[in-house]
Amino acid sequence: QECAAGLLPMTVSGEGAARRIAVRAPRGRPRPLRVPHEDALSAALARVRRGALAPALVDNGPAWWVVELADDAAVRAMVPDLAAIAALTELTGAVGLAVFGRAPAGSDHQLAVRAFCPADGIPEDPVTGSANAAIAAWIHECGALPTLGSRYLVSQGREMGRDGRIEVRVDKDGEAWIGGCTQTVIRGTLDW
DSSP states (O other): OEETTEEOOEEEEOOGGGOEEEEEOOOOEEOOOOSOOHHHHHHHTTTOOBOSSOOEEEESSSEEEEEEBSSHHHHHHOOOOHHHHHHHHHHHTOSEEEEEEEOOTTOSOSEEEEEEEGGGTEEEESOOHHHHHHHHHHHHHTTOGGGTOSEEEEEEOGGGTOOEEEEEEEOTTSOEEEEEEOOOOOOOOOOO
8 A cells, every 4th residue: 555654575375355454654763752742632532541551642644643541331431522632633733643452351352442533623523544553653662462352453543433343464574454344346447
């Protein structure tokens, strides 16, 4: 896939309804902050139960605020303060706020994720590759990947009436691969 980050490696496997595509995301790195942001971060997270990992601004092309919540239920129950999230992202140059929480044992996924980009006119995004890649990078950076596994399944979008499934793999070099099932909706050729 070619994008602003350059040419990104992809894998394609399977056929028809079983087709899966994954792309290696640009490596996410914590970005140092040069502006006081603590009050804006506290306002954006005022009504949530946080998890163990500290919030971080992770840059993998776009910069995402990545915040672990207490668990899957806290992610699902979050009522976002979109004005506070917009103020935080505008202040810090982030595209959005991505929250994640671990699912209980026996769930059909390991993490629940929600991504909010109100300053860009997207109150909530149902499936977000770059946010999931930033989350994977932060979990890896914090040394918390062994408790989750190098391959895991994310549930995103249920709160919007969608049921996005994102397959995440962190390879031996610490690179995040983001993918899942695909469906061809249109085929065509462009000539110019």
